[in-house]
Amino acid sequence: MLNRKTVKILLAAAAILVLCLSLVGCMRGSRPLGWSSAAIDGDIIYIATTQGKLVALDNTSQSIKFAVDIRDGSSSGGSCTNAQASVSVYGTPVIADGKVFIASYTGEIFAFNAENGASVWKKGDSQNKTYGKFVSGFVTYQDNIIIADDNGVVYAFSQDKGDLVWSYQAKGAVWATPTLFEDKIYLGDYNNNYYCLNASNGAEIWKHTEDSGKGAYYSQATVITTGDGQNLVIVGNFDRSMHAFNAQTGAVVWHQTEISKSWFWAAPVFKDNKIYAASLDGSIYILNPIDGSTIKSLAMGKDKKDGLVSSPVVVGDVVVAITQKGYLYSIDDNDNLKALQTDAVAATVHAPLATNGSQVIIHTVTDEKVIVIDPVSGNNIWSKDMANINKNES
Amino acid sequence: MLGDIFDLIILNPLLNILVVLSNVLFHNFGLAIIVITVIVRGALYPLTMQSTKYTRAMSEMTPKIQEIQKKYANDKDKQAQEMAKIQKEIKLNPLGCIWPLLIQFPIVIALYQSIIRVMAVAPEDFLNLSHRLYDWPILYQSLPVNPNFLWFNLTAPDFIMAIIVGLLMYMQTKMSAPNKASGKATPAAQPGAAGMQARMTQVMMPLLFMMICIMFPSGLALYFAIGSLVVVIGTLITNKGSWGAFGDDVRSMIALVGGKVRFARQTDNAKQTKDDGVKKAEVVNTSKKDNTNETSGNKRSYSGGSSKTSSSQSKSSKKSGRGKRYK
Numbered sequence: 001m002l003n004r005k006t007v008k009i010l011l012a013a014a015a016i017l018v019l020c021l022s023l024v025g026c027m028r029g030s031r032p033l034g035w036s037s038a039a040i041d042g043d044i045i046y047i048a049t050t051q052g053k054l055v056a057l058d059n060t061s062q063s064i065k066f067a068v069d070i071r072d073g074s075s076s077g078g079s080c081t082n083a084q085a086s087v088s089v090y091g092t093p094v095i096a097d098g099k100v101f102i103a104s105y106t107g108e109i110f111a112f113n114a115e116n117g118a119s120v121w122k123k124g125d126s127q128n129k130t131y132g133k134f135v136s137g138f139v140t141y142q143d144n145i146i147i148a149d150d151n152g153v154v155y156a157f158s159q160d161k162g163d164l165v166w167s168y169q170a171k172g173a174v175w176a177t178p179t180l181f182e183d184k185i186y187l188g189d190y191n192n193n194y195y196c197l198n199a200s201n202g203a204e205i206w207k208h209t210e211d212s213g214k215g216a217y218y219s220q221a222t223v224i225t226t227g228d229g230q231n232l233v234i235v236g237n238f239d240r241s242m243h244a245f246n247a248q249t250g251a252v253v254w255h256q257t258e259i260s261k262s263w264f265w266a267a268p269v270f271k272d273n274k275i276y277a278a279s280l281d282g283s284i285y286i287l288n289p290i291d292g293s294t295i296k297s298l299a300m301g302k303d304k305k306d307g308l309v310s311s312p313v314v315v316g317d318v319v320v321a322i323t324q325k326g327y328l329y330s331i332d333d334n335d336n337l338k339a340l341q342t343d344a345v346a347a348t349v350h351a352p353l354a355t356n357g358s359q360v361i362i363h364t365v366t367d368e369k370v371i372v373i374d375p376v377s378g379n380n381i382w383s384k385d386m387a388n389i390n391k392n393e394s
Numbered sequence: 395m396l397g398d399i400f401d402l403i404i405l406n407p408l409l410n411i412l413v414v415l416s417n418v419l420f421h422n423f424g425l426a427i428i429v430i431t432v433i434v435r436g437a438l439y440p441l442t443m444q445s446t447k448y449t450r451a452m453s454e455m456t457p458k459i460q461e462i463q464k465k466y467a468n469d470k471d472k473q474a475q476e477m478a479k480i481q482k483e484i485k486l487n488p489l490g491c492i493w494p495l496l497i498q499f500p501i502v503i504a505l506y507q508s509i510i511r512v513m514a515v516a517p518e519d520f521l522n523l524s525h526r527l528y529d530w531p532i533l534y535q536s537l538p539v540n541p542n543f544l545w546f547n548l549t550a551p552d553f554i555m556a557i558i559v560g561l562l563m564y565m566q567t568k569m570s571a572p573n574k575a576s577g578k579a580t581p582a583a584q585p586g587a588a589g590m591q592a593r594m595t596q597v598m599m600p601l602l603f604m605m606i607c608i609m610f611p612s613g614l615a616l617y618f619a620i621g622s623l624v625v626v627i628g629t630l631i632t633n634k635g636s637w638g639a640f641g642d643d644v645r646s647m648i649a650l651v652g653g654k655v656r657f658a659r660q661t662d663n664a665k666q667t668k669d670d671g672v673k674k675a676e677v678v679n680t681s682k683k684d685n686t687n688e689t690s691g692n693k694r695s696y697s698g699g700s701s702k703t704s705s706s707q708s709k710s711s712k713k714s715g716r717g718k719r720y721k
Contacts, residue, residue, distance in 0.1 A: 032516040090517055105517075135517055173538075175517070190538050216538055239534045258531065262524050280524045305525045350521070 032105050034088035035309075035350035037137075038361040038370065041095045041114065045354075047363055047370055048089035048102050049386045054112055056100075057370060059356070062382045067389050068117035070102055070110055091137025091177060092352065094145060097159040101145050103134035109147070111162060123162040131155070137177035137220075139185060141199040148174035152189055156202060166202035170195060172216070177267075179233070181223035181247060186233050188217025194235065194243070196250055206250030208243075215239030220267035220311070223247055226289050227273060234289070236264020236277055242285075242292055256292035259285050266311040266352065269319060272333065276319050280307035284321055286335055298337045300329050311352035313360060315375040320360050322349050328362075330375055340378025345371055401526070404500055408434075409508035410528050416512075417536035424543025427509055427613055431620040434505050438498050439628045446570050446629065455480050506617060512539055513613045515549050541613075548613035555615035560604030562622035567596045568643055569629045 036048035056065035088105040106126035132149030152170035172191025221235035231247035244253040260279035268277040275287040282301020312321035319331040328340040347366035354361040368386040416426035466473040514520035546552040607615035
């Protein structure tokens, strides 16, 4: 028989345990929500939501084609912060071979039928940690999909069954989405290394390490062709520098240090022989591709916390960019900045902008929506509330 | 508004210093946590000590206070007068002990927050970290921090670290109470509900921290462990080498282990004696048949053997029971 003292101790222990468990959700820091961008295939827009769903939207009928749970039985809900998806997706999904591929922060890769959202295959086990966490997005090459995890392993999986074709171990964690150019992939790690790998077998072609060992890479690179026909890999890093590597040899063509006041997180874009590099300090820096010198800087952020997280896109004659707090801008041929909308489109935008060539697709994180915008007028063409999809339509 | 001021004055400076330390200390974030915790907790130690002294003095006065409360249960004025006398006796102002706690609290919270934010477990945390960095080039060369330290990953929970935190917290709590040898009564030594509550607090707090550490990134456990260690060392210095009630616990534990060993040996001896008795009986029976003189010789021999074992056991028990002396 338990005496009164023992009962009191047990009750107190239970109360502390309950208190402890309830505090966990509030004290651990942010919960991973994800910031997947849109993948576009003709009229269909594919989005991985912060609630762990794959949603296919028909851009013509402005309706939902399908919405499925990325992982069966995925649940949402948190104690005191934003609702947490059991599957958070940071990389943009890709479409190939009639399938949509999604990689999650839980270390899983999913393949869905692009027509109906049926699951085709899944690789990785979050419990056994088969793979590290995926923050990187995919590139497709021939019959493979290529992705890297935060253990620094670059994988190539077959598109049909998800079989591992090759893998490469980088020196540090990889969050950056690889860039494919002429049978090679380019990516940087958190240990200040930049790599060029053979896309067919993963063999290292060249590797660059910063002499001083500083400046991790998150940003995806952009490969550009300069006026003299030279292919340059343009990438920014946490050291607030922009690098240009010779795509073939890895030689440093130029290296501009401390261009901005904060990290280069977004991928740069190239238009009219100019590089547009978006920084977390809230400005876009327009650089000369020959030597990396700054031609002009355009401030967009409303305050220190309104940086450019989303990668800009080139749509027709303009570059479209959006700040973290959702202020949308276009930059014309003469590098004039134009605010496309007076008010912010949403509370927070982290996902890279996407385009189908004539429209810009925005995926907002808070007050989660997919918004399709006309980049010339800045008008909303249509939008879909993802929260409602999560509650009602799946 | 208040949050912004807290960030500007306390959190962001600590966070930036932590990142710089990580760079300077061979890109080792674990070392940076240790150094910043030692510096901050060390600097706050005089304040911590003031509160500890008051708590300890109050603990020692608890029996007197209870006596007054019982004695003057129906005379509140007299009770207040007697209580005031006690306050005078311990020569510490309770308000003077609340201030140190109030000053420490935001700094300790900021230290914890800065560690959590720099570790940036979720990608969103990492993104938000950029807003808090100063314009010092060294900061941008240091991030992200290396999460590996000793045997564990600072961004993931670690069971061994949780146990270390639990033990250190227990040590810290017990050291703040006087030991039995001092002759001063402690709340935990009181009979009844008050004593029970005090004893529970001494155990529950370390358990609570242990459970938090099992669920949280181990960088936080490292911070808790070093923070406790600083207080333990500080208390040891202030108390001139006295381990307080923790010393009593260690002595009890050693005595308990020694007692168990003694008991086990005694049981073995009893068994041995019993076996000897059986053997002896057999020998006697056999000897009776053969030679009666040999029987007495055997008897002496067995008896002597048994006595020798017992004597040796007794010495051994004394040795085990004595244990290491703590002040």
